Amino acid sequence: EAQVTQNPRYLITVTGKKLTVTCSQNMNHEYMSWYRQDPGLGLRQIYYSMNVEVTDKGDVPEGYKVSRKEKRNFPLILESPSPNQTSLYFCASYPGAGGPGEQYFGPGTRLTVT
């Protein structure tokens, strides 16, 4: 089954404790993205990757890091989480053909930073 998986689905952590949210896709897609979704603000892109070792900032990259060492994986790293990073995070992948709307989203990771 074609899918984007994220782990963990729920995470509660404390300020300053480094964490990684993993994302994996099994569709051999070139492009992958991370979004955060907040009430009243909608979905905002954090980072995206066009291929292995190629990443770029989205609209809200501050406080986040990403890496793309393998095509299927695109982890999101919070080196020193803060309460304003409490949010619902989505990973998405896109085949690179057909248009940017053809993004497949993962199930989401709800992060709470206390």
Place this chain on the structure above:
Amino acid sequence: QKEVEQDPGPLSVPEGAIVSLNCTYSNSAFQYFMWYRQYSRKGPELLMYTYSSGNKEDGRFTAQVDKSSKYISLFIRDSQPSDSATYLCAMSLNSGYSTLTFGKGTMLLVSP
């Protein structure tokens, strides 16, 4: 002025009603227009995808784009309780990868 405006709702309709969901935008360079559906506790899923102005139909769903007015719409005919979800519009500048700009979403509730 926000780049993409979308009424958050909720929009409540009875089963069988025709639903109209809308977004306005300010950037005339947007060329690709999408509608995503998001069920509670799930990721968004693509419903409709159109390029430039015009209409596109898929079953009970029709997407309309009016670039001259910077206005897009999604119509749902014969709405069903299973259509209850949040509907997000999204737009991008070109067909190569570029940032998607999302509306905040409209919550739709279809009552039996």
